[in-house]
Amino acid sequence: MAITVDASAETALARTRRARRIVRALGELHPDARIALHFGNPLELLIATVLSAQCTDKKVNEVTPAVFGRYRDAGAYAAADREELEALLRPTGFFRAKANSLIGIGTALAERFGGEVPGRLADLVTLPGVGRKTANVVLGHAFGVPGITVDTHVGRLSRRFALTTETDPVRVESDLAGLIERRDWTIASDRMIFHGRRICHARRPACGACTIARLCPAFGEGPTDPLQAARLVRGDAEAAR
Structure with missing residues (x-):
């Protein structure tokens, strides 16, 4: 050709x-093109997308059931025991930085957004560890906002x-x-x-x-x-x- x-x-x-x-x-x-990450709500997708940095979606999907089961809302991430959270995140790599991001995200959501994941790009990118790529993933697949x-x-x-x-x-x-x-x-x-x-x-x-x-x-x-x-x-x- x-x-x-x-x-x-x-x-x-x-x-x-x-x-x-x-x-x-x-x-x-x-x-069959679709997002490969498994999630049930905007918070779970946000967390999974943050964890996918420098990690395969397959590995993230292996880790997130335990994470989602332990931390069910923003407040739970904000109050997470760091060592326990890091242990759960260890298989995804860069687990200390990711734990910082998840705790920071939980705190920011609880303090500034009523515990809910915002549906605007301008708000999402103010969260710790969240850039435009992560924000667009969440907007497109959790809120139906093209990104x-x-x-x-x-x-x-x-x-x-x-x-x-x-x-x-x-x-x-x-x-x-x-x-x-x-x-x-x-x-x-x-x-x-x-x-x-x-x-x-x-x-x-x-x-x-x-x-x-x-x-x-x-x-x-x-x-x-x-x-x-x-x-x-x-x-x-x-x-x-």
Whole structure:
């Protein structure tokens, strides 16, 4: 398959149209795209997302049942025994910093938001350990407020698709927001994350097995032979690691 996209000669309108075609094509390729973290309410999603930093979603999902069972509301996190909390969080890595964040989040929610997770980006990013990425995850999946989550996968794919040249997550988010329809911001992020985990890997993307190739200026960065590329495609269990 030859490269069919010359991003350097692309107009702004053409880039917008291609970006939206990519989102639709990813939906056809990954109809099961969804957030991988398990949660039952906004607080649980907020906690799980904070714990997912430098940790796989699979490991977070193994740890959170015990955490959620022990700390059921903001007040419980605020009053948590640090050593006990750190012991529960240890498998996720950086457990001391994460314990600080969870205790701080509980305290902030109890003192400033009536114990409830706020549904506004401006409020969420004031919480300890919560940046725009975490805030957009919570807004999109717990409150139904569209948000673009720029993790490593979304950043990498956005540059490979030539939808941005930026490396700063905030600037990537801004560029994508100008291309993708607002109603699709959350699901577009989920689809790109799925695609990054399953097919468009950082080191060797499975280009020859990618149905988005016709829309991708980076086609050829990985093996283009269909059989060779197919061996690089990861299933759900592998992608969750």
